[in-house]
Amino acid sequence: MKVPDQSDIVSLVEMTASSSAITISTHIRPDGDAVGSSVAMLHFLLAQGKDAYVILPHHAPETVGFLLESVPEGRIIVHEDTPEPALGAILRSDLIISLDYNDFKRTEALQEALENSKARKILIDHHLDPSLGKFDLVFSQTQTSSTCELLFNILKALPQTKGDASNLPIECRTALMTGMTTDTNNFANSVFPGTLQMASELLASGVDRDAILGRLYRSDREQRLRLKGKLLYENLRITSDGVAYIILDRKTLESYGIKEGETEGFVNEPLSIRDVKMSIFLKEDKEKFRVSIRSKKGVSANLCARLHFNGGGHELASGGSLPVPGTVKDAVEAARYIEETTHIFINKENETR
Ligand SMILES: [Mn+2]
Incomplete structure (x- = not known):
């Protein structure tokens, strides 16, 4: 576990102490780590x-x-839901804490308000390539499971916590455990020694992990499992280069009545196949396909997302998008695009980096 720099902790203490209104900001379509770290910071x-x-x-x-x-x-x-109160809160705040994104771009409609704000800005994040110049204080660590894990170590280093996680509010601890659990896919990916240490300390402090798992993994709607079955049975393709991909079009999405966030984790499934090196999941959205990419060690999901899917993120877990109509005009062309670009990627681009 990398302990946060003491001088950064001192700056953080000074900045929060001297601010009267604080905005906690996270990325669009927030996932468990984004919501978990934001709620944890809020409770603290x-x-x-x-x-x-x-x-x-x-x-x-x-x-x-x-x-x-x-x-x-x-x-x-x-x-x-309520754009004006949201922008109003940003305008009134004199401190902005950005969690789980590396650039204000990742907040889309809020980017301008956040970036132009006169408030001081703190970044706490674990993605590659943080926009250092846009923040007054940066806690960036990529060799960590999640923003929640990074935030856990920061909160523990604050004088109020006295190095003991059990001094954090229980709601804060529960949120940290939740975000770390979702970002590691329940301890399957990106687990570092510090990740297990954090889990151990949180469990010892009384966090109810079984209740968290019940909400995360045993509360799905029937449609989610049925759609997953259909996609794995009918839509999954695997190229001769060991790239698995699934394309989910809007018609199917609607016919199953799937809600935002319910396809989370589908992209991981094809990696269970021995010869699959990388998995790509495309979901049709307004005027684009949203792209999720996961890879096994030795193949860079981040590089593939940056080169071919207008995105990036982490080495083995990244995202991006394909505009429609643009690079491709429909699902058929998207399939061809994936096959062509990943053939070059696996055989040339990934090797020569
Ligand atoms: Mn994250």
């Missing part, structure tokens, strides 16, 4: 008597909706 700051708000660009996925139940009314503002 509220317990310190600070006036803090979480601004979510979009709704939290249902699987982590339980984390919001613990939050006092009005402290989480969803921009897609």
